Amino acid sequence: MDKVVASAAEAVADIGSGSRIAVGGFGLSGIPSVLLAALLDQGADDLEAFSNNAGVDGAGLGMLLGAGRLRRMVASYVGENKEFARQYLSGELEVELTPQGTLAERMRAGGSGIPAFFTATGVGTQVADGGLPWRYDADGNVVTASPAKQTQVFETAEGPKEFVLEEAIVADFALVRAHRGDRHGNLVFRRAARNFNPLAAMCGRTTIVEVEELVEPGEIDPDHVHLPGVFVHRVVPLTPEQAADKRIEKRTVRPASPTATSTEQEA
Structure with missing residues (x-):
């Protein structure tokens, strides 16, 4: 029942070229960045990916895309990634654009045994x-x-x-990120990161999860489990540095009000 593996490299070692992979996340929110970096280093190519989008240039799935590792992409959104658009329009990448809710339900159906x-x-x-x-x-x-x-x-x-x-979508492997997880694979997602992650996890024949906080079985209240461990096969605990490394797609700030107090400006 202990599904913890020592490293991301070990967790993705058997993902072969030509595999179908489902990837959680929405934009850069909740993406399994450590697992994707390990897969990039591992060298598998000719991959078909199922994900809401392909991250951004140089981050998330954008790393694999930029290295020419993706053959086909099933997604809802092409924006925010110039290389994605370039490869699609130049004939280097096959893209199946799918309505967002339909994509989510195709993943959920795959994990629920609904063809x-x-x-x-x-x-x-x-x-x-x-x-x-x-x-x-x-x-x-x-x-x-x-x-x-x-x-x-x-x-x-x-x-x-x-x-x-x-x-339905059934992937050979699923790569997802969770906020908390125990050694049995029971997962809790945090806020917006509970987007495509549970659905991607469900549809993978082998599901690999990177968790920001690893806890022992029983420490997660069963009523708080977002995805049960039956869907999870490998758990990779992140270091505090890896867990804290989260990119922001677009940072928008509001100028401080001229009448704001110093405390309000600092906040």
Whole structure:
């Protein structure tokens, strides 16, 4: 039951080239930065990644992207990463853009044993009808486009409504970050970092978690567990320095009010 491994390098050692990886986080909030750095050093390439976005240039999944390690990306958002956009538009990277809620539910379904589900999101658009550009060539021509998806009309409280079939995501490995975790893999996420992390963890055949604080079994109140250890296979405890190393995407500050007291300005 003790799932703790000695290092991030050991935890990701068996992630092979061509693997499908699910990665938690939203922007730079809650990203498994230590595990991603270890995977970069490990050298696996030709990876297919499932994540809300690809971090930013030089951070998060952006590290793997910049090193040319990603073959395909399934995401909701391309912004904030110029290299992501450049590789996509130049034909170096295949990208399947997916509505954010649909992506989250595809991950959750994969971890719940649900092979597919119907949703109203995307009906009447290229998400359902097909034709979204997945891959361009170097001249900007679409060489791979999304296929049309099955749709079906169901009776709802508002009357008949059309839905589109979406397939679940099951990844070979999942990389996530948690605020607290015990040796059995029970996890607690903190505030905004409880975004795609639980869902990514659920859909991985092998789920690897970096935890900012490792505690002993029983120290986490069962009512406070956000993700049970049944979904977790390896736990990597972070050093205090690693846990505190969190980048901010955009820092916005407000000028101090001319009438503010010195105490208020210092705060």
